Amino acid sequence: MYWTFRIIALLVSFGGSIFAAPIVLQVDATEAPRKIYHAELHIPAAPGPLTLFYPKWIPGDHAPTGPINDLAGLRISASGKPLFWKRDSIELFAFHIDVPESASSVDVKLDFLSAAEAGGSNSISSTSELAILSWNQMILYPQGQASDDLEVTAHLRLPRDWKFGTALPVAATNGNSIEFKTVSLTTLVDSPLLAGSHFRRIELTPGATPAHYLDIAADNDKALNPPPTLVEKYRKVVREVRGLFGASHYREYHFLLALSDQLPHFGLEHHESSEDRAREDYFTDFASNLTDATLVPHEFIHSWNGKYRRPDGLNTRNFEEPMRGDLLWVYEGLTQYLGWVLAARSELVTADLNRQFLALAAANLDNRAGREWRSLADTAISAQRLYEARRDWESMRRGVDFYDEGLLIWLEVDTTIRKQSQGNKSLDDFCHIFFGAPDGPPQVKPYTFESLTEALNNIAAYDWKAFFETRLNRIGTDRAPLGGIETGGYRLTYVDQVSQSQKALEEIRPDVSVAYSIGLRLNGDGLIIDVLPEMSAARAGLGPGMKVVRVNGQEYDGELLREEVRKTKTGGSLELTVRNGRSLSNYKLNYHDGGKYPMLQRNGQAALIDDILKPLTR
Numbered sequence: 001m002y003w004t005f006r007i008i009a010l011l012v013s014f015g016g017s018i019f020a021a022p023i024v025l026q027v028d029a030t031e032a033p034r035k036i037y038h039a040e041l042h043i044p045a046a047p048g049p050l051t052l053f054y055p056k057w058i059p060g061d062h063a064p065t066g067p068i069n070d071l072a073g074l075r076i077s078a079s080g081k082p083l084f085w086k087r088d089s090i091e092l093f094a095f096h097i098d099v100p101e102s103a104s105s106v107d108v109k110l111d112f113l114s115a116a117e118a119g120g121s122n123s124i125s126s127t128s129e130l131a132i133l134s135w136n137q138m139i140l141y142p143q144g145q146a147s148d149d150l151e152v153t154a155h156l157r158l159p160r161d162w163k164f165g166t167a168l169p170v171a172a173t174n175g176n177s178i179e180f181k182t183v184s185l186t187t188l189v190d191s192p193l194l195a196g197s198h199f200r201r202i203e204l205t206p207g208a209t210p211a212h213y214l215d216i217a218a219d220n221d222k223a224l225n226p227p228p229t230l231v232e233k234y235r236k237v238v239r240e241v242r243g244l245f246g247a248s249h250y251r252e253y254h255f256l257l258a259l260s261d262q263l264p265h266f267g268l269e270h271h272e273s274s275e276d277r278a279r280e281d282y283f284t285d286f287a288s289n290l291t292d293a294t295l296v297p298h299e300f301i302h303s304w305n306g307k308y309r310r311p312d313g314l315n316t317r318n319f320e321e322p323m324r325g326d327l328l329w330v331y332e333g334l335t336q337y338l339g340w341v342l343a344a345r346s347e348l349v350t351a352d353l354n355r356q357f358l359a360l361a362a363a364n365l366d367n368r369a370g371r372e373w374r375s376l377a378d379t380a381i382s383a384q385r386l387y388e389a390r391r392d393w394e395s396m397r398r399g400v401d402f403y404d405e406g407l408l409i410w411l412e413v414d415t416t417i418r419k420q421s422q423g424n425k426s427l428d429d430f431c432h433i434f435f436g437a438p439d440g441p442p443q444v445k446p447y448t449f450e451s452l453t454e455a456l457n458n459i460a461a462y463d464w465k466a467f468f469e470t471r472l473n474r475i476g477t478d479r480a481p482l483g484g485i486e487t488g489g490y491r492l493t494y495v496d497q498v499s500q501s502q503k504a505l506e507e508i509r510p511d512v513s514v515a516y517s518i519g520l521r522l523n524g525d526g527l528i529i530d531v532l533p534e535m536s537a538a539r540a541g542l543g544p545g546m547k548v549v550r551v552n553g554q555e556y557d558g559e560l561l562r563e564e565v566r567k568t569k570t571g572g573s574l575e576l577t578v579r580n581g582r583s584l585s586n587y588k589l590n591y592h593d594g595g596k597y598p599m600l601q602r603n604g605q606a607a608l609i610d611d612i613l614k615p616l617t618r
Contacts, residue, residue, distance in 0.1 A: 022151035022182045027138050029195070030159050030176075032131035035116055035124075038073075039138040041108040045078075047101045051143040052076075052085075052108070055136040055189060055319035056093040060268045060306075062314065062325050063384035067137060068093055073111035078103035093320065094143055112137045127262045130196030130217040132275060136189045136319065147185040147318045154180045154188060163199035165215025167191045167254045167272035187442070189319070190270045190307075194256040200224040204235045204255075211252040212238050218259040219280055226283040236346040236617075237297055241304075243616040244338070244428055246436040249308040249443060255296060259283070267295050269302030271442040279508070287504040293349040298339030304435040305338070306331045308445060315446040328380040329472065330452060333406010337414075338431070340407055344613040351613045355490070355600045356501035358411075358609075361404040362492050363516060363598035365480035369533045370398035376405050377472040392544035395532050405480065409471050412484030413456070415608050416467075419487065420460040428616065430459045485600065488609035494596035496566060502597060512558035516596040517565050518574070518589055522548060526556040528578075536591040542578060549584070550577035562595060569594030 021044070028038040043052070056066040076083045078100050088094040099106060114137075115123045125132045133156070141150055158164060158176045168191035169181040183191070196217030204212040214234055216224050226234075234255070242248065254273040261280045268275040276295050279288045306314075311331055313324030344354040379386060380402045389399055414427035434447075434455045453464040471481045482492055494516055498506075506512065510524035519535025522528050526548040531538045548556050551564050552575055568574055574589045 022153045023139075023141065023185075024153050024155070025135075025139055025188075026155045026157075027133070027135075028157045029131060029133060030157055032114075032126045032133075032159060032195075033128045035114040035126050037112040037114065037133070037138060039108075039110050039112065041110075041140060042105060043108065043140070043142065044105045045099045045103070045142070047099050047103060050097050050099050050106070051088070052095045052097065052106075052140040053143040053318075053320050054093045054095075054140055057316060057319050057321065057323050058136060059190065059314075060270070060302075061387070062323055062328060062331075063387055064322075065387075066093060066319070067112075067115075070113045070115065070137070071110060072113050073109065075109045076106055078106045091320075095140065108140055110138070110140070123264050124262065127219055127260050129198055129219045130194070130258055130260065132256070132258055132263075132277070133193040133195065134189075135191070135193075139185075139188075141185055141318075143320060145318065147189070150185040151182050152185050152188045153182045156180070156193070158195050159197070162195045162197050163217075164193055164195035165199070165201060165213065165217075165254050165256055166193040167250070167252065167270065168193065169251075185318075190442075191273065192256065192268075192270065192275050194258055194275070196258075198224055202226075202231060202234075204231075204238050210248055210250060212255070213252070214255045214257060216257045216259065219262065223259045223280050223283065230283060230289070233346050233348050234296065236615075237300065237342060237348070239617045240342055240345045240615060241297070241300055244342070244431050245304050246432045247439045248303070249440060250303060251441050253300075253303065255300070257282075257296075265292070267299040269299045269306055271303055271307040274299030274302070287507040290349060290353065290501070290504045291508045293343045293354075294336075294339040297342035297346065297348070298335055301335050301338045301342065304431075305335050308443065309435050310444050310446050312446045312448050315444055323384070325380045325383040326377070327447075327449065327452075328383055329376065329402040329406040329409065332400075333402050334410050336403045337407040337410035341612060345615045347615075351610065353501050354613060355609065356499040358407075358485070359492060359499070359598040359600045360502060360505070362408060362480060362482060362485060362600075363494075365401060365405050365408065366482065366492065367395065367516065367532055368398055368401070368480070369396045371475065371478065371480075373475060374398045375473050375475050376401055391529050394530050408481050408484055409468070410484075411488065411609075411612075412471075412481060413464075413467075414612060415484050415487040416462065417456075417460040418608055418611075420462055425459050426612070430456055433459070485609070486603060487605065488612070489602060489605045489607035490600040490609060491603040493599055493601050495599045496569075496595040496597070498562070498595075498597050499599060506558075512561065514561060514565050514595070516598065517593065518591050520548075522558070522561075524558065526558075536589040537576075537587075540587045540589050542576070542587060546578045546580045548576050549579050551575075553577075565591070566595045568592050 024042040026040045054068055056064045058065050076085050076097055083097050085095045085097045114125050156178045160176055171179045171181045194217050198218045198221050200216045202214040204214055218224050250272040256273055256275050258277045259280050259282050263277050265277050278292050282288045311327035313326055316323055343349045344351050379398050386400050418426050456464045512522045514520050515532055519532035519537040521530040528544050528546045531543055551561050568591050576587045
């Protein structure tokens with residue numbers, strides 16, 4: 001051990017057992033480049049049976065994603081003597097021990113083995129140059145206790161010369177050792193840390209309260225330097241979000257941005273910070289910056305929608321209580337919509353390119369075969385399983401559609417409010433009231449479907465209950481909810497040229513989509529990812545897992561496939577040579593309509609979408 005444990009009186013009684021506060025957690029991250037962390041815990045405890053719990057249901061993941069398989073080297077002792085532990089046979093995240101009569105605490109040692117290969121949200125979190133530390137991966141706590149009621153004092157040792165960013169308040173630093181202020185277990189788990197040998201902090205609101213910081217760690221120094229114009233856009237994100245909500249619910253805010261081609265790229269929300277991961281060339285490459293334009297706004301908005309205001313079913317008492325995702329179409333869907341809006345308002349993306357992304361999302365949802373049997377509401381309830389679902393057969397299965405379909409629904413809410421109020425009100429007014437004042441430190445204010453619709457009715461009287469229930473629960477032949485696009489002055493159509501936004505997406509994620517012509521999505525090597533039923537490729541007998549090796553006798557290439565599809569409109573034929581396991585077969589597709597790529601075109605109504613995307617602030 002390299003820190004002295006505090007001696008603390010037994011202060012707090014929980015359900016018959018007496019625990020002192022705080023738990024002391026010491027994390028040695030000096031081997032983070034090897035993808036291994038060492039942790040030691042000092043947990044006050046009373047004699048008798050005690051169950052320690054490894055966090056299972058992780059906020060932001062909405063699922064039991066606690067990486068229990070990566071917990072190793074678990075040793076528990078009391079008064080210097082080893083204790084026998086036994087994992088629960090049903091709840092595998094729980095460990096039973098007996099605390100000796102003479103003991104007033106237990107000591108725990110464990111290792112966390114960070115993933116070495118790509119996977120889901122618990123995959124690679126460190127490289128040789130940087131690391132993202134999630135405290136839930138390093139801790140055990142007494143089962144059954146509310147995370148708000150348990151206090152933790154955390155200590156951390158980093159590799160030499162590494163710098164760090166986190167919203168967790170710091171008590172003291174000594175070289176590469178940091179002591180943090182005592183906080184609740186809730187706050188600890190909600191405050192990840194980004195560290196690295198190549199690190200830079202940019203103040204986004206100099207001199208203002210609360211402060212906002214862009215903390216960047218990358219695999220090299222060159223990646224740390226966003227152009228001044230881009231920094232100004234991030235400053236505008238802060239101004240626009242403040243203009244939208246009118247208040248904040250954090251002491252200070254840290255955008256934790258990890259730039260690496262070795263990490264999975266995604267975002268995860270926290271109350272006083274966001275964990276954003278993007279490509280190493282994120283600041284300098286047009287396609288990288290364009291395709292992730294909504295990343296920072298989306299996770300930032302979650303501080304209001306998801307953290308401060310939280311669906312009652314996701315407002316759990318601790319990390320062992322199951323979450324209910326019924327309202328994820330609000331938590332994630334409304335945030336998806338606001339992130340899309342704020343990306344344009346802050347000029348991270350132009351309004352035209354933003355509409356192109358909207359067209360791609362709308363077309364994808366409007367061609368979901370799974371709509372015939374599965375409601376949008378069911379995708380939200382099933383989120384904990386769908387996050388890890390495979391990509392093949394996604395059209396028939398449906399995925400986490402509550403994100404983009406939630407965007408479409410909330411766009412329709414916005415345009416409906418504007419129509420009902422003759423332009424005097426908008427969804428901005430709802431956000432200002434529902435997520436806004438008063439300013440203050442982090443707190444959680446849960447909501448229900450009923451309180452949500454009541455608040456909307458206070459903005460614009462309408463049958464919001466029926467509005468949502470129809471769109472959430474309908475199945476059968478209904479298509480995607482495109483009412484907001486149409487009322488917003490546009491219509492979804494298909495043209496024979498790939499949009500700039502789709503080109504950027506396919507450059508970053510090298511897939512090829514000819515989904516709305518022949519019904520195929522493929523990777524860059526011709527492997528079929530998904531097939532849309534009722535389209536020519538499916539009718540010909542093609543399916544996921546097969547690989548297109550030739551197109552009309554020529555070696556497969558994505559652009560060649562597109563060109564041959566385009567020629568079908570002027571009489572060209574389309575024959576694909578496909579490998580399926582050991583079999584190699586030719587499939588002739590009965591298709592004659594050329595290329596079809598989604599685009600929004602004006603429909604003659606007032607262009608409300610254009611108004612929605614205009615900045616609120618100067």
